[in-house]
Amino acid sequence: xxxxxxxxxxxxxxxxxxxxxxxxxxxxxxxxxxxxxxxxxxxxxxxxxxxxxxxxxxxxxxxxxxxxxxxxxxxxxxxxxxxxxxxxxxxxxxxxxx
Amino acid sequence: xxxxxxxxxxxxxxxxxxxxxxxxxxxxxxxxxxxxxxxxxxxxxxxxxxxxxxxxxxxxxxxxxxxxxxxxxxxxxxxxxxxxxxxxxxxxxxxxxxxxxxxxxxxxxxxxxxxxxxxxxxxxxxxxxxxxxxxxxxxxxxxxxxxxxxxxxxxxxxxxxxxxxxxxxxxxxxxxxxxxxxxxxxxxxxxxxxxxxxxxxxxxxxxxxxxxxxxxxxxx
Numbered sequence: 001x002x003x004x005x006x007x008x009x010x011x012x013x014x015x016x017x018x019x020x021x022x023x024x025x026x027x028x029x030x031x032x033x034x035x036x037x038x039x040x041x042x043x044x045x046x047x048x049x050x051x052x053x054x055x056x057x058x059x060x061x062x063x064x065x066x067x068x069x070x071x072x073x074x075x076x077x078x079x080x081x082x083x084x085x086x087x088x089x090x091x092x093x094x095x096x097x098x
Numbered sequence: 099x100x101x102x103x104x105x106x107x108x109x110x111x112x113x114x115x116x117x118x119x120x121x122x123x124x125x126x127x128x129x130x131x132x133x134x135x136x137x138x139x140x141x142x143x144x145x146x147x148x149x150x151x152x153x154x155x156x157x158x159x160x161x162x163x164x165x166x167x168x169x170x171x172x173x174x175x176x177x178x179x180x181x182x183x184x185x186x187x188x189x190x191x192x193x194x195x196x197x198x199x200x201x202x203x204x205x206x207x208x209x210x211x212x213x214x215x216x217x218x219x220x221x222x223x224x225x226x227x228x229x230x231x232x233x234x235x236x237x238x239x240x241x242x243x244x245x246x247x248x249x250x251x252x253x254x255x256x257x258x259x260x261x262x263x264x265x266x267x268x269x270x271x272x273x274x275x276x277x278x279x280x281x282x283x284x285x286x287x288x289x290x291x292x293x294x295x296x297x298x299x300x301x302x303x304x305x306x307x308x309x310x311x312x313x314x315x316x317x318x
Contacts, residue, residue, distance in 0.1 A: 079248075082143060086193070087140065087190060088140045088205045090139070
């Protein structure tokens with residue numbers, strides 16, 4: 001669910017044009033699949049670390065939960081996810097240069 | 099115990115009553131001597147509490163109206179952002195079984211306390227009066243949420259002591275992939291009304307006798 005934050009290797013400014021597009025999605029509640037529900041942190045997600053350049057990531061971080069496979073995100077998966085997942089506190093330490 | 103109806107909205111605007119999965123609360127952000135410490139809390143499901151008219155006006159400001167205002171601005175280049183929002187207010191949605199078992203916050207607070215402690219909340223005994231009150235939304239702190247379509251969301255609960263905000267832009271991006279559904283207007287107003295009522299409660303000094311006799315499974 002969260003571990004791909006550690007894959008951040010570069011930063012950039014937020015693309016405002018992208019944010020203003022009304023890219024609607026059509027979710028069929030009876031047939032939800034991986035096309036509609038994906039992991040939170042995808043590659044095209046803008047990072048908030050605009051003013052930092054990440055040069056290395058401290059790998060000494062406690063793992064919390066395995067990354068959710070996208071292909072498994074069916075309705076049944078979502079039900080099971082909600083039954084089993086709890087709010088998780090995450091901690092990241094990044095080595096950065098200004 | 100009433101079941102709520104939901105709607106699936108096809109447009110990308112954030113709406114009051116939206117249920118969105120995997121939303122991250124940015125707890126803290128510290129930079130010192132080349133090290134950046136980030137603390138987050140990841141919530142499996144959240145409900146949007148911000149007023150829908152505010153969200154709609156903000157969206158209009160950024161889309162259709164903004165385009166027309168920009169084209170009519172002429173040489174002055176002014177745009178009025180009176181209705182712009184900074185953030186969206188969200189309430190975490192907890193799994194009801196986990197809540198009753200007292201372990202819904204176990205992974206959220208365990209890092210704060212020594213590992214020898216088991217972090218939990220008071221268990222709620224099933225079919226007893228406190229649990230019935232919660233399920234019937236008679237305990238002002240909690241809102242029991244159950245949709246007609248349990249595929250969307252199984253039995254769940256909102257704790258009005260827990261709420262946070264995220265950037266509207268971030269949430270709009272997230273909505274494209276993590277939107278589940280929206281609870282229908284009548285029901286979302288009920289949640290909203292109970293939330294503001296709890297938030298605006300007047301805290302009176304607790305009576306020592308009452309506090310001493312309080313049942314542990316009767317949270318307030």
